[in-house]
Amino acid sequence: MNLLGKWLFILSLIAACGVAAWFLAPLLEVSFEIASLVAMTIAYLLLSAYLELFRHRLRKNVEGMTVEERVALSELEPEIRYSIPAAGSASPRITTLVGAIAVNGPVIPLMVGPLALLQYVFNVHHPLAMALSLALGFVLAWAWWSVGVTVWRWWATSHRGMPPGEVQWRGEEASILWPENHFFEKTELGKLISRRRAS
Numbered sequence: 001m002n003l004l005g006k007w008l009f010i011l012s013l014i015a016a017c018g019v020a021a022w023f024l025a026p027l028l029e030v031s032f033e034i035a036s037l038v039a040m041t042i043a044y045l046l047l048s049a050y051l052e053l054f055r056h057r058l059r060k061n062v063e064g065m066t067v068e069e070r071v072a073l074s075e076l077e078p079e080i081r082y083s084i085p086a087a088g089s090a091s092p093r094i095t096t097l098v099g100a101i102a103v104n105g106p107v108i109p110l111m112v113g114p115l116a117l118l119q120y121v122f123n124v125h126h127p128l129a130m131a132l133s134l135a136l137g138f139v140l141a142w143a144w145w146s147v148g149v150t151v152w153r154w155w156a157t158s159h160r161g162m163p164p165g166e167v168q169w170r171g172e173e174a175s176i177l178w179p180e181n182h183f184f185e186k187t188e189l190g191k192l193i194s195r196r197r198a199s
Contacts, residue, residue, distance in 0.1 A: 017043055037112070059083045078169045090160040092170060099156065099176045103148035111141040142187070149177055150190035 017039040025035035062070060062083045074081035082092065114133040118124045149171070156162045162170070171177030178185035185191065 013043060037108070055079075055083070078165075082166050082169060090162070092162060092166065095156050095160045095162055096170045096174045096176070099149075099152040099171060100174050103145060103152050103176050104174075106144055106148075107141045110144055111137040113137060114140070146187055146189045146192075149188050152176065153188075153190060 017036060020039040020042075021032055021035035024030075024038060025032045028035060028038070030038075058079065062073075062080055065073070070080065111134075114137045115130060118129060118133045124130075153164075153167055153171075156167045157164055168177060168180060172179055177188075186195075
């Protein structure tokens with residue numbers, strides 16, 4: 001899929017979530033914003049299930065290849081390289097699932113929590129207060145992510161025996177990690193500490 005196709009897919013998915021939220025809001029008796037969050041979560045889960053099914057089929061196809069074919073393809077594509085775990089290693093699926101739940105799971109609640117608390121508990125709807133609560137939520141979520149990915153990387157390599165390259169690739173594929181050398185990747189607590197020690 002080319003870049004234009006990816007953007008069209010993303011925009012159509014967002015539009016579909018908006019339409020679904022418009023129908024869900026009165027059914028669930030919640031605001032459009034909450035219904036949008038529900039619709040996006042459902043879309044995320046459906047896409048994740050589809051990708052997992054695709055990867056399962058890929059693993060089966062790779063298992064049927066000869067060793068020479070696997071070696072040749074693994075040099076070209078990490079999906080092939082890491083599709084079959086090494087004998088005796090811990091399950092990469094469980095390692096990635098733990099990272100997705102422990103690191104990404106609390107991010108959205110932390111991001112919208114201060115705003116929800118402000119609106120639904122304290123009944124404050126002032127625009128400045130809402131903007132500040134959103135900023136606070138963003139800072140809390142980013143701090144959680146920064147610490148969480150550092151701990152997850154350490155756990156995946158030290159306790160699960162996953163090579164650092166595979167941790168990076170699987171983390172990117174599961175939207176736990178940013179790509180290497182990306183500006184946001186440099187905000188991981190572990191990267192910040194390493195740069196501080198090097199200077």
